[in-house]
Amino acid sequence: MEVLVLTHLHFDHVACAGLFENARIYVQRKEWEAALSPLPPLRPFYDRNLLEPLEGMDLVLVEGDHELEEGLMLLHLPGHTEGMQGLALRTKAGTAVMASDLLYTYLNLHSPFPHTPFYPPAIHVDLREWFSSVQKVLRIASSRELVYPGHDPSLEGRELPEG
Numbered sequence: 001m002e003v004l005v006l007t008h009l010h011f012d013h014v015a016c017a018g019l020f021e022n023a024r025i026y027v028q029r030k031e032w033e034a035a036l037s038p039l040p041p042l043r044p045f046y047d048r049n050l051l052e053p054l055e056g057m058d059l060v061l062v063e064g065d066h067e068l069e070e071g072l073m074l075l076h077l078p079g080h081t082e083g084m085q086g087l088a089l090r091t092k093a094g095t096a097v098m099a100s101d102l103l104y105t106y107l108n109l110h111s112p113f114p115h116t117p118f119y120p121p122a123i124h125v126d127l128r129e130w131f132s133s134v135q136k137v138l139r140i141a142s143s144r145e146l147v148y149p150g151h152d153p154s155l156e157g158r159e160l161p162e163g
Helices: 029-036 040-045 048-055 127-140
Strands: 003-005 024-028 058-062 066-069 072-076 085-091 094-100 147-149
Touching: 024 029, 024 072, 024 085, 029 048, 029 058, 072 127, 094 127
Parallel strands: 003 024, 024 058, 094 147
Antiparallel strands: 066 072, 072 085, 085 094
């Protein structure tokens, strides 16, 4: 069975989901609800035309952390969006976390500013939840080197450690 994990439903993460017509698609229920009825300043990030096809697909709405299979866990990581989620996976090097847009780049994880341990991305719905989610990622990942941001250019061409 094909599986597609949508970390959140911003247009740049959901635009090609329809290509996975036979996949089981995992989305946080909170994210689904927020995307269908976004607050006015968040409306540009959600495109109803991209969401509607998902309703006829094998859409699974999960609530909170959810084990997909042994060694592969969905993590609810709110802050960037209400229902942001990432993936924790067991590898030979330890537990890796794919943080998606919770952390756009490594700059968000390694703040250049002495007054804050993390540097939030420009888009977030709840800064307090964002900080809590980053702390959660760091508790779950075996090391900071096993945390993978969603848009860092240095990740191009890199592979995750083997499982």
